[in-house]
Amino acid sequence: MTMAKRDTYTPDSLLAVAVEVFIERGYDGTSMEHLSRAAGISKSSIYHHVRSKEELLRRAISRALDGLFGVLEEPGATGGRAIERLEYVTRRVAEVLLDELPYVTLLLRVRGNTDTERWAMERRREFDHRVAELLMEAAADGDLRPDVDIPLATRLLFGMINSIVEWYRPGRGTSRDEVAEAVVRTAFAGLRTS
Amino acid sequence: MTMAKRDTYTPDSLLAVAVEVFIERGYDGTSMEHLSRAAGISKSSIYHHVRSKEELLRRAISRALDGLFGVLEEPGATGGRAIERLEYVTRRVAEVLLDELPYVTLLLRVRGNTDTERWAMERRREFDHRVAELLMEAAADGDLRPDVDIPLATRLLFGMINSIVEWYRPGRGTSRDEVAEAVVRTAFAGLRTS
Incomplete structure (x- = not known):
């Protein structure tokens, strides 16, 4: 397990990571866990930025x-x-x-x-x-x-x-x-x- | 559970069913179980026609x-x-x-x-x-x-x-x-x- 990095994401930079994961795994095939791993921050840090996976998709x-x-x-x-x-x-x-x-x-x-x-x-x-x-x-x-x-x-x-x-x-x-x-x-x- | 139907498939008609399932679920997301259900015949009946899922893809x-x-x-x-x-x-x-x-x-x-x-x-x-x-x-x-x-x-x-x-x-x-x-x-x- 890698250390979670400090959450220095902006809404745009987090979105960019999420979009890459959505394209690679498909939106349906992507969990918040996948997003957390790709971004290198915890799920609760992600929830600090957005309410849901669907909000990332909408943005x-x-x-x-x-x-x-x-x-x-x-x-x-x-x-x-x-x-x-x-x-x-x-x-x-x-x-x-x-x-x-x-x-x-x-x-x-x-x-x-x-x-x-x-x-x-x-x-x-x-x-x-x-x-x-x-x-x-x-x-x-x-x-x-x-x-x-x-x-x-x-x-x-x-x-x-x-x-x-x-x-x-x-x-x-x-x-x-x-x-x-x-x-x-x-x-x-x-x-x-x- | 539905009754398995009699296996009246030809190589071509079984292939047609498999291709529809591959397109719908993606090839990776398709199991022999999915193919068996879509065709309405048992997995062993499918293996009577082909050696593997990959053989269906190749055909x-x-x-x-x-x-x-x-x-x-x-x-x-x-x-x-x-x-x-x-x-x-x-x-x-x-x-x-x-x-x-x-x-x-x-x-x-x-x-x-x-x-x-x-x-x-x-x-x-x-x-x-x-x-x-x-x-x-x-x-x-x-x-x-x-x-x-x-x-x-x-x-x-x-x-x-x-x-x-x-x-x-x-x-x-x-x-x-x-x-x-x-x-x-x-x-x-x-x-x-x-």
């Missing part, structure tokens, strides 16, 4: 969602032609995902067994819906290929963006900006020479 | 891999300009994924704790590498946008295709062919009017 997911919904309020997402706003949002969503990688990874993995998870899934659907609306506007402007099926295109677009959490490792090779740029170009211009 | 993953590697041997994948072969392979991989949905879902979820899982991951990398080679050939022919980063494009392409397992539910709305067509058009022509 982590809020951080991811705040980042994503924040994008929709930025000037690039609110002014200009729909296709430009759509490309802006796509790039920024990829950037937020890369900047908040563990938090967004957790958001994408929750499956809905608790109130917090159901809320997270509901907010994700809401976000997808806001992006689908942008696709509809761009289609109405004649800026999307006429054969684009909006719900399907929305899923494929997020499929491409969200897949980043499966393979991206910070500091190895490709930079955040290169990844975000590649997502935008692939999704909107396609890989083929036109 | 399931082989089925997915045989489908995927089979695509690379088809005439559309072996003759003609690289960009055409690449689009053909993309469409067919999406089709195989949809036709063999549970088997490919399982393949995409394994994480490498057993020899079979490590082998599956190795074969997946090999498959990705074969597709990356097609992208390189197409780039050399001048048929890909000059700014395409091959490893990154390969990941985004598979990210888009593989995301299908997260949302596609057979028989609801979009057909297999529509999904495969949308993947090819989005990836190669892009969403935007050119």
Whole structure:
């Protein structure tokens, strides 16, 4: 048994530890005991910071969602032609995902067994819906290929963006900006020479 | 306790049951007891069909891999300009994924704790590498946008295709062919009017 270390955690630094454990073991598979061991502080020290495991999940997911919904309020997402706003949002969503990688990874993995998870899934659907609306506007402007099926295109677009959490490792090779740029170009211009 | 039913399973029908349980509980979280309950036959009946849980995993993953590697041997994948072969392979991989949905879902979820899982991951990398080679050939022919980063494009392409397992539910709305067509058009022509 290792000595418990002095509790010098801030809410953010404790959250960062919890999120790593949630991703590794799954939220359901994580106990307060696991969190205590990973943080190197006692369970009662953890309860000094948060009321429950679910509160940690809610904070982590809020951080991811705040980042994503924040994008929709930025000037690039609110002014200009729909296709430009759509490309802006796509790039920024990829950037937020890369900047908040563990938090967004957790958001994408929750499956809905608790109130917090159901809320997270509901907010994700809401976000997808806001992006689908942008696709509809761009289609109405004649800026999307006429054969684009909006719900399907929305899923494929997020499929491409969200897949980043499966393979991206910070500091190895490709930079955040290169990844975000590649997502935008692939999704909107396609890989083929036109 | 429910009565065990008579064992009328074929290797394929028992495999189908096992794969559903593996996807629901995770491979590590599945015991022979879980499989016995899901199949409605005794553990010894299951051992009459297979030597171990890992043999079921290997058979399931082989089925997915045989489908995927089979695509690379088809005439559309072996003759003609690289960009055409690449689009053909993309469409067919999406089709195989949809036709063999549970088997490919399982393949995409394994994480490498057993020899079979490590082998599956190795074969997946090999498959990705074969597709990356097609992208390189197409780039050399001048048929890909000059700014395409091959490893990154390969990941985004598979990210888009593989995301299908997260949302596609057979028989609801979009057909297999529509999904495969949308993947090819989005990836190669892009969403935007050119």
